[in-house]
Amino acid sequence: MSTEIEPVAEFRERARRWLRENMPPEGATDLKPDTDEAWDRARQLQRMLFDGGFAGIGFPVEYGGRGLTFDHQQAFTEESIGYEMPLMLNVPTLAICAATVLDLGTEEQKRAHLPAVLRGDEIMVQLLSEPRGGSDLAGLTTRADRDGERWVLNGSKIWSSGAYAADYGLCLARTNWEVTKHRGLTLFLVPVHAEGVTVQRIKQVTGSTEFCQEFFDDVELSDADVLGRVDAGWEAASRLLDHERAALGGTSPYTSGARPHLGAEANELVELAKATGQWQERRVREDVGEARAMNVVRDQLIAHVTAAIVAGELPPSAGAVTRLFSAENAWTQTDMAVRIAGANAATHHPGDPVDTEKVGLDYLFRAAWSLAGGSTEMARNVISERVLGMPREFAADRDVPFNQVKQGR
Ligand SMILES: Cc1cc2nc3c(=O)[nH]c(=O)nc-3n(C[C@H](O)[C@H](O)[C@H](O)COP(=O)(O)OP(=O)(O)OC[C@H]3O[C@@H](n4cnc5c(N)ncnc54)[C@H](O)[C@@H]3O)c2cc1C
The missing domain is CATH 1.20.140.10 (Butyryl-CoA Dehydrogenase, subunit A, domain 3)
Known part of the structure; x- marks a missing residue:
């Protein structure tokens, strides 16, 4: 079997033909944003891309993708302008969450989640920001405590885009309070519909209700839900944030269709x-x-x-x-x-x-x-x-065990 990658020009031509024959024109449906119908439509469109062989162009073949380059993805995006595309799945599901699972997931996690995402069966959300502030991410206080074989999650996240429609959330929680703030975090893959998770929608000044706040009350998790390593959540979050900046800046190889x-x-x-x-x-x-x-x-x-x-x-x-x-x-x-x-x-x-x-x-x-x-x-x-390699900004809490950091009220 040949392992040669299809030249971008040929791929572009094939994509153009397929889009013309299979995808509805942009504006074919007029669904209200933030509704179940809009999400169902996005899942359906993603499934069409998957069945046609144009989903996950930059994701590896073994996880349901096409194993192609950024240039192939760009070519497809350019050709897809003017067609209805599942754009709401780009951020955060594909470009941030799935990309992080690809980087850090175990083989089981990658096989369980990535094909499901690329088929449109699974939607993901980032559970990072907390009511006390999002910029100082390493200072978060949502906690996951060890209890025998399981983890127990308690706390609250906020400003989570689309959590109400999501199946899984990438949730950063504190697992060790006796070390400095960056060293006691763990990233978990949390089922949004698990017992103990409450999702509340927030209405913005624009009328949009895409933002949510989540409350975790004794949510049970297992070691299989840890993404990356226990207490190495800052490294995991840094990967996630790199993907986030790439997605927001337009450099992500994992978004498909016009930029947000x-x-x-x-x-x-x-x-x-x-x-x-x-x-x-x-x-x-x-x-x-x-x-x-x-x-x-x-x-x-x-x-x-x-x-x-x-x-x-x-x-x-x-x-x-x-x-x-x-x-x-x-x-x-x-x-x-x-x-x-x-x-x-x-x-x-x-x-x-x-x-x-x-x-x-x-x-x-x-x-x-x-x-x-x-x-x-x-x-x-x-x-x-x-x-640029300039000196780090001063932080009074950087070298102090987190349980000794003064918390303002
Ligand atoms: C459209 C949208 C979608 C979002 N989606 C998600 C999501 O899906 N999941 C999620 O977890 N979060 C999400 N967020 C939240 C977002 O990550 C936070 O708003 C952001 O990290 C800032 O946190 P904050 O709003 O708590 O502001 P704060 O952290 O309280 O900051 C307030 C102000 O102080 C400034 N500031 C703070 N610290 C410093 C510093 N060290 N140096 C200089 N200036 C500083 C900030 O720049 C800001 O202007 C979303 C936000 C928006 C607007």
């Missing part, structure tokens, strides 16, 4: 300018020009950083560079859209001649782009400390 929408794209600004009769205005044309230039820079930056990480010239933490740029670009473009829409961004109501509802909602949501996937301030810290 990060603020208004330049084409939308053009449509808005035309619809509001401002297309000839110099100020608007300057904004659109800047937006286009920023998107070119973004795409070039993603290509450059991805190639450098793959070649080992930059550490995986360099995903923080594109993550930071994507957030700043999202802010810039969201603000430009509001400048063009003017007061209509706030006063829109159904039936208005120009649909500016999305402009207003994007504006309300824009702060999220500098928080999701770790804040932009933390991305700056990562760039300075782990990419």
